[in-house]
Amino acid sequence: MLPIIRAEILTIGDEILFGQITDTNTQWIGSQLTDIGIRPVRKTSVGDNKADILDAFAAASQRVDVIIVTGGLGPTRDDITKHTFCEYFGTELEINQEALELITAFFAKRGRAMTELNIQQAALPKNCTYIPNLWGTAPGMWFEKDNVVYVSLPGVPYEMKSLMEFEILPRLKAKFVSNIIQHKSVRTIGIGESFLAETIASWEDALPAHIKLAYLPHFGQVKLRLTGTGTDQNQLDAELAEQVALLMPYIEEWVFGYDNDELETVIGSLLVQHHATVGTAESCTGGFVANQITNVPGASQYFEGSVVSYSNEVKMNVLGVSPQTLEAFGAVSEQTAREMAEGARKVLNTTFAISTTGIAGPDGGTAEKPVGTVWIACATPGETFTQLLTLRNNRKINIELTSSYALNLLRKTILKTNLAVKG
Amino acid sequence: MLPIIRAEILTIGDEILFGQITDTNTQWIGSQLTDIGIRPVRKTSVGDNKADILDAFAAASQRVDVIIVTGGLGPTRDDITKHTFCEYFGTELEINQEALELITAFFAKRGRAMTELNIQQAALPKNCTYIPNLWGTAPGMWFEKDNVVYVSLPGVPYEMKSLMEFEILPRLKAKFVSNIIQHKSVRTIGIGESFLAETIASWEDALPAHIKLAYLPHFGQVKLRLTGTGTDQNQLDAELAEQVALLMPYIEEWVFGYDNDELETVIGSLLVQHHATVGTAESCTGGFVANQITNVPGASQYFEGSVVSYSNEVKMNVLGVSPQTLEAFGAVSEQTAREMAEGARKVLNTTFAISTTGIAGPDGGTAEKPVGTVWIACATPGETFTQLLTLRNNRKINIELTSSYALNLLRKTILKTNLAVKG
Numbered sequence: 001m002l003p004i005i006r007a008e009i010l011t012i013g014d015e016i017l018f019g020q021i022t023d024t025n026t027q028w029i030g031s032q033l034t035d036i037g038i039r040p041v042r043k044t045s046v047g048d049n050k051a052d053i054l055d056a057f058a059a060a061s062q063r064v065d066v067i068i069v070t071g072g073l074g075p076t077r078d079d080i081t082k083h084t085f086c087e088y089f090g091t092e093l094e095i096n097q098e099a100l101e102l103i104t105a106f107f108a109k110r111g112r113a114m115t116e117l118n119i120q121q122a123a124l125p126k127n128c129t130y131i132p133n134l135w136g137t138a139p140g141m142w143f144e145k146d147n148v149v150y151v152s153l154p155g156v157p158y159e160m161k162s163l164m165e166f167e168i169l170p171r172l173k174a175k176f177v178s179n180i181i182q183h184k185s186v187r188t189i190g191i192g193e194s195f196l197a198e199t200i201a202s203w204e205d206a207l208p209a210h211i212k213l214a215y216l217p218h219f220g221q222v223k224l225r226l227t228g229t230g231t232d233q234n235q236l237d238a239e240l241a242e243q244v245a246l247l248m249p250y251i252e253e254w255v256f257g258y259d260n261d262e263l264e265t266v267i268g269s270l271l272v273q274h275h276a277t278v279g280t281a282e283s284c285t286g287g288f289v290a291n292q293i294t295n296v297p298g299a300s301q302y303f304e305g306s307v308v309s310y311s312n313e314v315k316m317n318v319l320g321v322s323p324q325t326l327e328a329f330g331a332v333s334e335q336t337a338r339e340m341a342e343g344a345r346k347v348l349n350t351t352f353a354i355s356t357t358g359i360a361g362p363d364g365g366t367a368e369k370p371v372g373t374v375w376i377a378c379a380t381p382g383e384t385f386t387q388l389l390t391l392r393n394n395r396k397i398n399i400e401l402t403s404s405y406a407l408n409l410l411r412k413t414i415l416k417t418n419l420a421v422k423g
Numbered sequence: 424m425l426p427i428i429r430a431e432i433l434t435i436g437d438e439i440l441f442g443q444i445t446d447t448n449t450q451w452i453g454s455q456l457t458d459i460g461i462r463p464v465r466k467t468s469v470g471d472n473k474a475d476i477l478d479a480f481a482a483a484s485q486r487v488d489v490i491i492v493t494g495g496l497g498p499t500r501d502d503i504t505k506h507t508f509c510e511y512f513g514t515e516l517e518i519n520q521e522a523l524e525l526i527t528a529f530f531a532k533r534g535r536a537m538t539e540l541n542i543q544q545a546a547l548p549k550n551c552t553y554i555p556n557l558w559g560t561a562p563g564m565w566f567e568k569d570n571v572v573y574v575s576l577p578g579v580p581y582e583m584k585s586l587m588e589f590e591i592l593p594r595l596k597a598k599f600v601s602n603i604i605q606h607k608s609v610r611t612i613g614i615g616e617s618f619l620a621e622t623i624a625s626w627e628d629a630l631p632a633h634i635k636l637a638y639l640p641h642f643g644q645v646k647l648r649l650t651g652t653g654t655d656q657n658q659l660d661a662e663l664a665e666q667v668a669l670l671m672p673y674i675e676e677w678v679f680g681y682d683n684d685e686l687e688t689v690i691g692s693l694l695v696q697h698h699a700t701v702g703t704a705e706s707c708t709g710g711f712v713a714n715q716i717t718n719v720p721g722a723s724q725y726f727e728g729s730v731v732s733y734s735n736e737v738k739m740n741v742l743g744v745s746p747q748t749l750e751a752f753g754a755v756s757e758q759t760a761r762e763m764a765e766g767a768r769k770v771l772n773t774t775f776a777i778s779t780t781g782i783a784g785p786d787g788g789t790a791e792k793p794v795g796t797v798w799i800a801c802a803t804p805g806e807t808f809t810q811l812l813t814l815r816n817n818r819k820i821n822i823e824l825t826s827s828y829a830l831n832l833l834r835k836t837i838l839k840t841n842l843a844v845k846g
Contacts, residue, residue: 017463019454020639024445026468031442041475042441045449045466052464059482216443280710280731286717287703289709290731294709297818305737306704308713308729310722314771318728318741335514346735350757362720 005176008062010056012072012081013155014047025070025160027329032164033390036173037067037181037229048072053084053241061148066172069157073121073138082141085125089145093123096130099139106137135160135162146260151173180233184240185225186247187261188254189408193217196224200250203243213241219266219397220404221263226299256411263407264292270414271302271351278410279348281308281319281340281355283331284374289356289403304348309340317341330369331385332357334386337375345379352413354406358389376406387412428461428599429487433479435495435504436578437470448493448583448793455587459596460604460652461489471495476507477621484571489595494578496544496561504575505564508548512568515548519553529560529728551575558585565594572598574789595630602658604831607663608648609670610684611677612831616640619647623673626666642820643827644686661760679834686830687715687722694725694774701833702771703729704742704763704778707797712779712826742766753792756782757809758829760798770803775836777829781812783821796820799829801836 009029015021023045030040041064046052053072060067072081086092100122107114121137124130131140131151136159143150151168153160188196193215197204204213210230216223226243230236247253256264270277280289290306293299307318312331315321320343321336329335340355358374365371372391377384387409391398430507432452438444446468453463460780463486463694466710469475469594476495485728495504509515530537538705547553554563554574559582566573574591576583582605611619620627628638649666651660671678680689683843703712713729716722730741735754738744743766744759763778781797795814800807810832814821 016450017453017466018457019450019452019463020637022447022450027442027445029442030440034441040442041470041472043440043466043468047464049464077842164743214443249435249736267581279737282710286726287705287713287731290710291714291822294731294733295819299709300733303709304734305741306710306729306731307741308710308717308731310717313725314702314728317772318770345632347741358497364723371757394720399714399718 005066006041006059007033007038007066007068008044008064009033009040010060010067010069011043011045011137011155012048012053012069013045016045016071017047023048025157028157028161029068029070029164031074032169032374033066033068033172034227035181035183036169037177037179038172048080049089050080050084053080053164054088057084057348058151061146065147065265066149067151068168069150069152070160073152073154082123082125082186085128085141085143085150086150087421089127089143090124091126094126095119095122096120096139097123099130102139103133103137104109122223131163131167133159133163134166140167142168143241171333179231179294180236182228182230182233182236182240183225183259184228184258185223186244186251187221187223187257187259188251189221189256189263189404191222191251191254193222196222196251196254200224201265202246203250205289206245208239214331215300220401227421235308263404263411264296266412267293267407267411268296268299268302270411272411274351274414276414277302277304278354279304279344280308280406281344281353282308283310283315283340283355283357284360285356285399285402285406286310288399289354289406292403292407304350307344307347315340316344320345332359332369332373334375334376334377334388337377337380338384341379342384352410352417354410355379356397356402356406358391358402360402361395374398374402376402376409378409380413380417382417385409428489429464430456430461430489430491431465431467431483431487432456432463433469433483433490433492434466434732435471435476435492436468439468439494440470448578448580451580451584452491452493452587455592456489456491457596458604458606460600460602461595468505471503473503473507473510476503477511480511480573484569484573488570488599490574492573492575493583496575496577503576505546505548508551508566508573508575512548512550512566514549517549518542518545519547519562520545521555522547524598525555525557525562526560545657554586554590556582556586557589558582562845565591577675578767589602594714602652602654603659605651605653605656605663606648606682607651607667608682608791609667609674609678610644610680610682611674611688612644612645612679613825614645614674614677616645619645619674619677623647626670626673626728630666634662634832643824671718679831685719686834687719690716690834690837691719691722691725693834697774697837698798699774699837700725700727700772701775701777702727702767702773703829704767704776705729705731706733706763706778706780707783708779708822708825708829709733711822712777712829715826715830727773730770738763742770742845755782755792755796755798757798757800757811760800761802761807761811764800764802765807773846774804775833775840777833778802779825779829781821781825783815783825785820797821797825799825799832801829801832803836805840808832 009026016023047149129142138154140163141152145166211228212227228236287308309315321339337355337357341353344353355377374389377386432449439446552565561577564575565588634651637648651659712729726755732738744762748758760778760780764776767776778800784794797812
């Protein structure tokens with residue numbers, strides 16, 4: 001094992017401090033650095049102010065090996081970050097010909113005129129290593145001084161991520177990281193974080209020191225991420241696979257996938273594999289389940305459509321739920337959920353249909369059926385399966401949780417339904 | 424005008440540095456401080472590490488008047504923030520009786536057993552002002568030393584926001600702010616930020632120095648936020664109203680609301696006011712429009728339901744789009760959008776229905792109809808109105824933009840449709 005390489009992430013811009021934009025960059029950078037074995041120890045945000053930036057550079061250089069700086073490179077306030085670097089390193093700007101050619105080509109390709117401001121984007125501090133930006137007009141920069149690396153990137157998320165992925169992370173790995181860092185994640189749904197931790201405690205306690213476990217919870221799901229550190233790729237892969245094999249018997253019933261699998265992509269693959277189709281009948285989720293399914297490119301292969309039946313009239317007239325059922329059991333009931341799913345399967349002409357009906361809140365709850373009471377169902381060519389959810393949170397969270405559980409009910413139903421598999 | 428009060432926001436927790444959770448707290452705190460006239464000048468995130476926290480306290484106390492600290496107060500690692508404060512101020516923890524009573528009541532109300540760890544949550548540094556947390560178990564804390572205020576809050580967003588809103592912001596205002604800060608926002612849709620800036624340039628140039636303008640763009644919308652600073656509330660209100668009145672002639676056609684209005688809440692009010700109802704027929708948006716409408720509590724008053732018709736079969740069988748139309752013009756066409764909206768209006772039995780059909784991407788585009796080609800329509804008791812959108816971005820952004828434009832088409836259609844107004 002090598003010494004720990006420490007990093008600081010520095011963002012520049014008043015709009016972040018004032019809360020006018022959401023900063024998604026630093027979370028992403030933090031996870032990417034962690035993934036290659038560099039440890040983020042601090043994040044700092046300062047405004048568009050030279051003194052504050054200089055102060056942040058100096059302080060960071062005392063505590064870390066790598067400083068990743070984003071923002072302050074746009075054409076309108078081009079000077080802040082670059083001029084500050086010049087002052088910090090005691091150098092000056094000069095036009096970088098390679099950068100100028102790339103910027104010129106960028107504008108030519110889009111048929112847009114170049115202004116003097118754009119030309120100035122090719123002016124870089126003399127001591128920097130130029131990092132070409134193929135995704136925008138502000139070049140990346142790499143500096144080294146007194147064993148500290150300074151990286152400067154534009155704040156536009158797409159440009160920043162592309163530069164990190166193709167240029168900066170490979171350079172950082174080459175310079176600092178000789179250990180191999182390998183991840184393997186197991187994705188679960190329907191088991192709470194603390195209960196999960198208790199369930200797998202004996203397995204977790206027996207993990208070797210070079211394999212770390214993280215619990216990453218999100219809307220009824222917990223992602224268990226194993227991070228192995230070593231020097232031999234094959235050995236590490238084998239060790240991670242072995243740990244997952246040891247883990248599975250404890251949690252098999254809650255596992256829906258691995259690594260970057262999502263419920264909606266897992267379902268998509270299963271449906272394609274079984275050449276089956278699905279539709280939804282949604283009351284309390286108001287179209288959210290359909291939206292989740294159709295967020296996957298290519299969903300039209302297996303998704304036919306949905307009926308969002310917010311009113312009882314639509315439940316009866318479009319889905320064919322019987323007035324007697326609504327009268328006797330109410331809209332939020334196992335019987336209504338069942339008839340909604342079965343009705344959707346018919347009217348949308350699909351192999352499967354899932355339904356949701358419940359009280360999302362904040363109003364509409366009763367003593368018998370409080371806010372968070374939700375019935376979901378999944379209709380198949382044979383049986384229809386139902387499930388009661390007892391949620392507690394606010395409207396938006398109830399809708400997202402219901403969607404996750406409904407997709408999971410569909411997943412489990414596909415797995416136990418006897419369908420032909422595409423040859 | 425008074426001197427500027429400067430603030431630093433400090434978050435504590437490895438999970439933020441490593442990118443395992445999304446930090447939404449600091450953006451919210453930044454905007455709240457800005458709103459009451461306190462200027463955030465730095466944000467800092469450090470890990471669960473006493474030396475780093477002490478260093479951050481000391482550095483922040485040299486540059487700002489207010490330090491807002493979140494995180495590190497959970498029961499499992501209770502000690503980090505509180506013990507660090509004790510060390511920093513040279514004091515020690517003692518059980519705060521008022522806090523203990525509140526925590527005991529919190530557990531009693533939920534019928535949960537209290538552990539020693541929970542009791543220790545009532546132990547606070549001797550020199551702090553206790554801030555009761557009615558929303559969770561970790562108390563807030565307020566310290567003052569050498570003219571610097573230190574505020575410590577739990578990291579759970581709901582608890583942090585409640586404590587800020589009801590306890591901390593009023594205390595900060597009372598202590599620091601004697602200027603009145605007043606906001607007035609105008610919400611626009613369908614006009615780009617740069618074109619908007621050119622359109623209102625002469626008005627913006629004439630703004631008095633104590634009224635500032637911010638452009639806050641988000642999914643086809645731009646919020647124009649005026650922030651006035653002064654000492655007389657009535658005068659400030661009158662000045663902001665006057666500026667909005669001067670602004671409106673430039674941008675009236677793009678304005679859909681003010682302040683916290685959203686398209687879906689504005690539409691909800693209009694529909695209630697006209698005792699009218701709405702439904703949707705969605706292809707490329709896959710239920711997203713319905714989901715937007717039903718995110719508003721009480722939407723069941725005016726929202727009947729939707730048909731998500733992803734396949735041509737559902738367009739024909741449920742919405743009654745004619746096979747000839749699909750054959751002659753294709754699913755992505757003005758004619759299909761029109762028939763979808765008219766079909767939805769009939770099958771869902773609503774006053775209005777909006778429809779979307781387009782190519783969200785990344786695949787499915789052709790030379791004639793590239794990715795981003797979308798038709799939307801709004802059917803009424805009389806005419807049906809249609810609109811072509813030419814979008815460019817990725818799938819998710821195309822879906823969100825289409826939804827915004829469809830809701831805006833509905834809004835404009837309601838306004839020009841001659842309906843009875845509820846008396």
